[in-house]
Amino acid sequence: MKNYLIKRFIILIPTFFGITILVYIISTLAPGSPLDLLLGDSQVTAADIERKANELGLNEPVLIQYFHWLSGLLKGNFGISFRTNTPVLGMIMERLGPTLLLTVTATILSIFIAVPLGVMSAYKPYSLWDYISSGLAFIGTATPNFFVGLILIYIFAVNLGILPLGGMYDSSGMRHVSSLLKHLIMPVIVFSLQQVGSILRQTRGSVIEVLQEDFITMSRAKGLTEFEIILKHVLRNALIPVVTVISSMMPYIIGGAVVTEQIFSWPGLGSLMVQSINARDYPTIMGVATFIAIVVLLGNFIADLIYGALDPKISHNR
Amino acid sequence: MRLKAHKLAILGLIILFIEIISAIFLPILFDLDPYNSDPVAFDAEPNEFHIMGTDSIGRDVFSRFIYGGRVSLLVGILSSLISIIVGVPLGIIAGYYKGAIEFIIMRCADVFMSFPAIVLILVLVSVIGPSVWTVTIVIGILGWPQFSRLIYGNVLSVREKEYIEAAKAIGTNDFTIITKYILPNTFAPILIAFTFRTAQAIILESSLSFLGMGVQPPQASWGNILYEAQSITVLSSQPWFWLPPGIALILTVTSINFFGDGIRDALDTKMKIVGIKKCN
Numbered sequence: 001m002k003n004y005l006i007k008r009f010i011i012l013i014p015t016f017f018g019i020t021i022l023v024y025i026i027s028t029l030a031p032g033s034p035l036d037l038l039l040g041d042s043q044v045t046a047a048d049i050e051r052k053a054n055e056l057g058l059n060e061p062v063l064i065q066y067f068h069w070l071s072g073l074l075k076g077n078f079g080i081s082f083r084t085n086t087p088v089l090g091m092i093m094e095r096l097g098p099t100l101l102l103t104v105t106a107t108i109l110s111i112f113i114a115v116p117l118g119v120m121s122a123y124k125p126y127s128l129w130d131y132i133s134s135g136l137a138f139i140g141t142a143t144p145n146f147f148v149g150l151i152l153i154y155i156f157a158v159n160l161g162i163l164p165l166g167g168m169y170d171s172s173g174m175r176h177v178s179s180l181l182k183h184l185i186m187p188v189i190v191f192s193l194q195q196v197g198s199i200l201r202q203t204r205g206s207v208i209e210v211l212q213e214d215f216i217t218m219s220r221a222k223g224l225t226e227f228e229i230i231l232k233h234v235l236r237n238a239l240i241p242v243v244t245v246i247s248s249m250m251p252y253i254i255g256g257a258v259v260t261e262q263i264f265s266w267p268g269l270g271s272l273m274v275q276s277i278n279a280r281d282y283p284t285i286m287g288v289a290t291f292i293a294i295v296v297l298l299g300n301f302i303a304d305l306i307y308g309a310l311d312p313k314i315s316h317n318r
Numbered sequence: 319m320r321l322k323a324h325k326l327a328i329l330g331l332i333i334l335f336i337e338i339i340s341a342i343f344l345p346i347l348f349d350l351d352p353y354n355s356d357p358v359a360f361d362a363e364p365n366e367f368h369i370m371g372t373d374s375i376g377r378d379v380f381s382r383f384i385y386g387g388r389v390s391l392l393v394g395i396l397s398s399l400i401s402i403i404v405g406v407p408l409g410i411i412a413g414y415y416k417g418a419i420e421f422i423i424m425r426c427a428d429v430f431m432s433f434p435a436i437v438l439i440l441v442l443v444s445v446i447g448p449s450v451w452t453v454t455i456v457i458g459i460l461g462w463p464q465f466s467r468l469i470y471g472n473v474l475s476v477r478e479k480e481y482i483e484a485a486k487a488i489g490t491n492d493f494t495i496i497t498k499y500i501l502p503n504t505f506a507p508i509l510i511a512f513t514f515r516t517a518q519a520i521i522l523e524s525s526l527s528f529l530g531m532g533v534q535p536p537q538a539s540w541g542n543i544l545y546e547a548q549s550i551t552v553l554s555s556q557p558w559f560w561l562p563p564g565i566a567l568i569l570t571v572t573s574i575n576f577f578g579d580g581i582r583d584a585l586d587t588k589m590k591i592v593g594i595k596k597c598n
Binding site: 146251263285 | 438
């Protein structure tokens with residue numbers, strides 16, 4: 001297990017550099033430079049501009065600039081937003097909470113719906129349960145989530161008036177939990193639809209596989225009830241790929257709610273991204289992208305860890 | 319179950335066929351104009367001149383719907399083709415030559431696949447500037463991992479067969495081995511992955527256009543028609559405006575998925591198809 005950990009960690013390092021270099025290259029392509037304000041001012045001389053450029057380190061080789069940027073990053077400097085003139089990291093942290101609230105709630109909901117449904121439909125293929133779950137999985141993957149969101153808003157907010165149109169709290173400014181919950185319902189449903197599909201399919205598939213193993217027949221012969229078999233043997237084996245799927249959703253949990261947040265005006269990272277793009281606020285765009293990239297790296301690493309911890313075949317053979 | 323899947327696949331194929339024919343011929347048949355405004359009708363309800371009404375600038379919604387279909391379908395298909403062009407060679411190189419290059423390519427594939435696609439595409443499109451071509455190329459290029467992984471698996475399994483060894487023994491060069499022996503085995507999986515990727519690409523393009531970062535007006539796409547529905551007035555009072563593109567999207571993606579399932583069942587009897595996932 002330790003060897004496995006060390007190996008995965010060693011792979012993490014070049015991947016980290018690879019991703020950050022890629023992000024840096026993309027950010028240099030973005031229009032706008034810190035010198036823009038100066039260049040527009042007719043009273044500023046060429047010598048001044050040169051001096052400022054040297055001060056900001058803009059005349060150094062790209063590689064050095066990259067390392068400056070990287071070390072700034074590691075200290076928490078993700079840049080200053082063009083739009084608000086505040087540090088990007090601060091903006092990210094502000095928005096992270098709402099995003100996580102939405103996505104983690106939705107993920108938990110998806111797990112509670114998809115895993116039991118998956119087990120049921122594996123036990124009774126082609127039954128009513130199977131069709132319901134295939135239907136759900138299908139809606140999740142085939143419908144564009146923003147359309148589902150629009151329909152939900154149309155039905156519940158516009159026509160029935162029982163759920164709010166968007167935002168996180170009421171416009172009264174008072175932050176009540178009841179108001180939060182009402183605002184949370186539709187975005188959570190929309191976001192979880194996307195995940196229910198994949199968790200469901202994975203659960204169903206792996207439970208079907210495990211059910212065909214000999215040790216299940218043996219347990220039945222020994223006299224265990226079906227329920228005990230499910231708890232003690234089936235789930236422990238079948239859930240490994242499912243847990244892997246869920247842990248691989250980690251980056252998605254941070255960055256995947258862009259469209260959902262946009263429709264429901266949910267003040268999270270996703271809508272920050274869209275806002276920044278509309279405002280051409282490149283430091284924030286790249287800052288959020290970098291943040292998500294780091295989460296992707298960590299997420300992969302943690303997913304590998306979990307997979308190694310759960311499945312002895314993986315960790316002991318290396 | 320096979321038979322039922324078979325029927326659904328045929329249904330899917332028929333729907334897609336109807337869509338493609340409509341997208342190509344309806345504009346000519348009905349002389350549709352999605353760009354000019356009708357000066358007497360703004361935000362009109364469906365009437366005899368405009369079957370689906372007009373938008374706030376007076377353009378005929380039905381025309382935009384059909385033209386939008388053209389764009390959405392084209393972007394989906396073209397971007398998937400780009401994904402194949404980028405992904406297949408990478409997968410072949412990784413699987414055939416192994417070693418460090420295999421490690422780098424597959425590792426990159428892992429990282430790209432775990433990144434939420436929409437974020438990556440948004441960043442690239444915002445830097446390059448949104449347009450239908452940017453969107454097509456970016457969605458296309460970012461679709462490479464699925465195909466690479468698929469081909470990689472295929473190449474690995476075929477590589478060890480005796481006829482490859484024999485071919486090498488008589489001195490066949492690598493290029494010939496790849497094109498004559500390995501590639502033909504990959505056609506079926508590529509086709510299946512192509513259909514699923516097209517569905518995914520259509521959803522991606524519509525999400526991007528919905529956010530305003532995809533196909534730009536005055537050009538129409540189903541996603542950017544839905545962009546208008548973000549305003550409450552349109553949403554509540556003009557359902558004929560935004561329901562059709564949404565339903566069209568669902569119908570198209572569903573049909574493609576059914577069709578893909580059908581082909582996969584039909585071709586899967588002998589092959590173990592490695593790595594095909596319907597990912598989001």
